[in-house]
Amino acid sequence: MIDPEDGSEGIYVTVFNPNFTGQGDIKPYAKYELLNGYNDYPFIVTRLSEDSKRMYEVQTFTDILKGPQDQVKAERDSRIDRNSLATLPPIMHQPGNPPTDWGPGRFIPVRRAGEIAFGPTPPYNPGSVEMEKTMIEAADNIVGLNSNNPVSQIRQQFLVNKFLHHAQEVLKACFKSYQRFGPEQMFFRVTGVADPMRFDKGNPDEDFDIKISFDVLNNDPETVENRLGQFVSLLQLDRNGRINVDALLEMSATQIDPIMADAFLQPAEQAQQQVVKMVTEDLSKIYAGIEVGARPNGAQIALEVIRQYVSQPDVMGRLQQDEAFRTRLDKYTAQYQFALTQQQNAEIGRLGTAPAQMGGVETQTINQ
Numbered sequence: 001m002i003d004p005e006d007g008s009e010g011i012y013v014t015v016f017n018p019n020f021t022g023q024g025d026i027k028p029y030a031k032y033e034l035l036n037g038y039n040d041y042p043f044i045v046t047r048l049s050e051d052s053k054r055m056y057e058v059q060t061f062t063d064i065l066k067g068p069q070d071q072v073k074a075e076r077d078s079r080i081d082r083n084s085l086a087t088l089p090p091i092m093h094q095p096g097n098p099p100t101d102w103g104p105g106r107f108i109p110v111r112r113a114g115e116i117a118f119g120p121t122p123p124y125n126p127g128s129v130e131m132e133k134t135m136i137e138a139a140d141n142i143v144g145l146n147s148n149n150p151v152s153q154i155r156q157q158f159l160v161n162k163f164l165h166h167a168q169e170v171l172k173a174c175f176k177s178y179q180r181f182g183p184e185q186m187f188f189r190v191t192g193v194a195d196p197m198r199f200d201k202g203n204p205d206e207d208f209d210i211k212i213s214f215d216v217l218n219n220d221p222e223t224v225e226n227r228l229g230q231f232v233s234l235l236q237l238d239r240n241g242r243i244n245v246d247a248l249l250e251m252s253a254t255q256i257d258p259i260m261a262d263a264f265l266q267p268a269e270q271a272q273q274q275v276v277k278m279v280t281e282d283l284s285k286i287y288a289g290i291e292v293g294a295r296p297n298g299a300q301i302a303l304e305v306i307r308q309y310v311s312q313p314d315v316m317g318r319l320q321q322d323e324a325f326r327t328r329l330d331k332y333t334a335q336y337q338f339a340l341t342q343q344q345n346a347e348i349g350r351l352g353t354a355p356a357q358m359g360g361v362e363t364q365t366i367n368q
Contacts, residue, residue, distance in 0.1 A: 038180075044173055046166035048159075061143060068139040075132045082122050090119035168212045179204035228252050272301055279305045286328045287318075294335035302336045 002009060016029035047058045140146035144155030179201045187198050231248055253260075275298035282292045283306070295302065309315060310329070319326045 040173075040176070042173075044166060044169045046162055046169070048162065064142055065139050068135040068142075071135045072132050072139075075128045075135070078125075079128055082124070086121045089121050092117045092119050164212050168210050171212070172208070172210045175208075175210070176204070179206075224255050228255060271298075275301045276305055280309075282332065283309055283329075286332060287315075287325065289324075289328075291328045292332065294332060294339065299336040299339040303333070303340070306333050306336070 020028050022028040045055045047055070048060075049058060051058060137146060141149055141152070144152040144159060146152050182201055185198065185200050187196055189196055228248075228251070232252075275295070278295055279298075279302045282295075285292050306329075310319065319329070
């Protein structure tokens with residue numbers, strides 16, 4: 001709708017009635033489309049209550065708590081005034097004889113004793129403290145912050161669900177706007193995830209759902225540590241490689257510190273290429289007569305590179321003729337093989353023997 005006075009675009013009201021389902025060409029609602037050509041609102045409004053048909057005519061927490069807040073302030077002000085009177089009560093004197101000065105160490109002239117005296121102090125009212133506590137308790141009950149009230153947890157869950165639902169609808173609206181007006185494809189990075197991600201926006205006419213979930217236990221470091229420890233222990237039972245070790249490593253590093261994990265971790269393909277590059281450099285040095293030691297990680301990839309390296313005819317020929325070269329290469333290979341053996345020994349130490357096998361098939365967990 002366009003305002004006739006200033007020409008501004010706005011949405012004022014959408015009228016419908018569930019008892020009217022349409023008649024002929026008349027639609028069952030009064031519909032006004034936006035000037036941008038889309039029928040959905042360009043904003044998200046989430047209300048605590050449905051007290052009015054106007055979107056913004058709702059009571060906020062400020063309005064709801066205004067009464068208890070004013071009452072608490074009145075009770076506190078009354079006690080402050082009473083304490084002020086107790087500290088310095090009013091001075092009683094005969095008419096026409098006011099004291100010229102008053103304070104510690106002052107000389108006050110009097111004719112007779114009792115002509116000048118302090119006025120009565122208001123008695124202490126314990127009901128004021130009780131009233132303040134009652135008002136605070138009432139306010140806590142309204143917003144679900146009274147730990148002694150069993151309804152507080154339900155009220156808090158209601159408020160949290162309202163917030164998460166609002167965030168969900170906002171993200172959905174943002175993504176819908178991206179589908180309509182954004183580029184066809186974009187790259188982005190996520191803190192704690194080493195690999196960059198590519199996203200295609202897809203068809204802007206598609207409808208979709210966005211779900212937001214939050215587990216408060218994720219904020220407990222001990223709970224997260226126990227969960228990660230349980231997943232790490234499952235690696236000993238993973239015979240078919242169903243657990244993505246790289247993903248588990250990224251998650252563990254992210255839980256320690258997402259910023260440092262983003263700086264230290266590198267994409268899996270880049271890590272494999274780096275291991276291959278370092279091993280080939282080591283093999284070149286060994287071939288040139290320089291003895292080098294194994295790298296601290298990437299043993300399985302290194303052994304595969306060495307296996308392909310020694311299968312070349314020229315390398316095989318030199319291994320047969322050059323004993324020093326063969327000794328350097330065997331020592332380098334043995335160090336990587338020892339690293340793999342250490343991993344196997346950890347499992348043997350847990351079982352007491354090597355895992356049960358039938359030919360090339362492992363049957364250790366067949367009865368578990």
